[in-house]
Amino acid sequence: MSGRFQDKVAIVTGSSNGIGRAIAILFAKEGAKVTIHGRVEKDLQETANQIVSAGILSENVVVVKGDLREDSVQKELLQKTLDTFGKLDILINNAGGVGPDMCGRKGFDMNMEDYDYLFDLNLRAVVTLTNICMPHLIKSKGEIIMNSSISALPLATTTLVYYAMTKSALDQYTRALAIQVIRDGVRVNSVNPGVVLTKIFEKQGGNAEKIATALAMDPLIVPAGYYATPQDIAEVVAFLADRKVSHYIVGHCLVVDGGNTLMNKNLNSEIIGLGNSTTNGAV
Template identity: 30%
Template sequence: MSAQTVWITGASSGIGEALALQFAKNGDRLVLSARREDELDRVAGRCRDAGLSTDQVLVLPLDVTDWGSLPGKVQAVLDRFGSIDLLVNNAGVSQRSLCKDTDMSVYQKLMDVDVMGQIALTKAVLPHMLERRSGHLAVTSSVAGKVGAPLRTGYCAAKHAVMGFFDALRAEVEGQGVSVSTITPGFIRTDIARNALAGDGSAYGKEDEDIAGGMDVTECAEVVFKGLQAKKREIPVGKGKEMAALWIKRISPEALFRMARARS
C-alpha cells in the first residue's frame, strides 16, 4: 500500500486521526477531511512529524451532509494527487437516548451523517475508481451495525444501514477491480460518547464505562490498517465482550436478545 492516496473522513479525532498516523508512517499521501479545520491542521502536523512532507498531506474541510459540495471536493483531491486509491468513510456521530425521549430531528441527523453522507461521498468517488478499474472503499460501521443495543436505536439503525449498503456495493463492484471493506469496531477509547447526541439533539457530554474500558485507539488503528492492507472484506476490531456478540448473534439470536435487554 506504499505511496497510495488515502482519503480519510472524520480525520480530526478518534479512529480517523489514529488511522491517519498509521498511513503517514507507511509513507502514503493523505487527504484529511472533517468539519473542524483547526483540528485537521493539528492532525496534519502530527502526520508530518511521522514522516510525511507538506506536499503529501492535503487538509480538505468537508461536511458529508453537503452533498452538492462533494464532486468539487473529489476534483480537488484529483487535482492535487491524480488519484484516489483508498477512501475511508469514517465520519459519524453516535446517540445516547431512549427511543421515547428522542426527537425525530435526532434520528434524521444520524441518518444524514452516518448513512447518507457516506453513500454520497462514495458515489462521488466511485466513477473514478471504476474508470481506473482500481480502488478501495471502506466504511467505519460498528458492532452496533450487527447488534441492537439500548440508548442507540438511531445509531444502530444507521450502522445496520451502512453495513447493508457497502455489502451490496461490494457485490456490484468487486469484479470491476474495486474492493470494499466494512470496519466493525467494538468499544474503542475515543470521545464518541461525549460527542453523541442526546434525545434533544444536544451533546451527551458524558463518558460511557464501556468506552472508557475499551481498546486503545492506536491499537485499534493498527488492526484496521493491517486489515485494509490485506483488503479484508470485514474488519472486526475490539477486545471486550461486545466482540463475542457478533458470534452469538449468528449462533443464538435469542440469547443475544436477552443479553441486550439485561443492559437496558
C-alpha cells in the same frame, strides 16, 4: 517515506480526531498521500501537525474542512484530492456519530431531526461520497473501507436505536456494493469496532476514559478486559486496505470488539444500551 501504501492516495473522512486521525497518520507513515477531513479547524490542524511531525512532507497532506452531509464538501474532498495528487486509490468512510453533539437525547426520545441527522451523516453521506469517488476508484483498482459498529449486529440497542439502524444499513450497503464492484477491481469491506476510547463519549456529555474503562473492566461487556485505542482500529483498517495481505476478503464486516459480541445476546443487548454514558464504541 516508504511503506505498504507507497504511491497510494487516500481520503479519510472524519479524521480530525479519534479513529479517523489514527488512520490518517498510519496511512501517511506507510507512504500514502492523504486527504484529511473534519468540522473543527483546530482539531483538523492537529491531525495535519501530527502527520508532519511523523516526518511526512506537508505537501503529501490535503486538508478539507466542512460538514460531510453537504454535497459541496464531498465534491471539495474529491476535487482537492485529484487536483493535488492526480488520483484516488483508497476511500475510508470513517465519519459518523451517535447523535448531534450534546443533544442530551437518547433512544426513542430522540426526535426526527436527530433521526435525519444520523441517517444523513452515517449513511447518505457515505453513499453519495462513494458514488462520486467510484469512477476514480475503478480506474485505480482501489479500496473502500467503511467504519461501522457492532451496534449494526442483530442486538436490540434501545438507547442507540437510530444510530444502530444507520450502521445496520451501512453493513448491508457494504455487502451489496462489494459484489457490484469487485469485478471492476474495487474491493469493499468494513470494520465494526466495539468499545474504543474516543471523543464520541465526550460529545455525548460523558468522561471518555472513565466510561471506556468501566465498560472494558466488566467481563460481561469486554471479555478481553481492556478497551481498544484508535490505533488498534487503524491497524485493522490498514489490513483491510492492503491488497497484498487481504486480497481475498470481499464484502466482509470485520468485528473488532475484544469479545463483546461473544457474550449472551439477551444480556449483551441491554449492556450495549445502558445510556449516553455507554455508547458502545467510538464510530
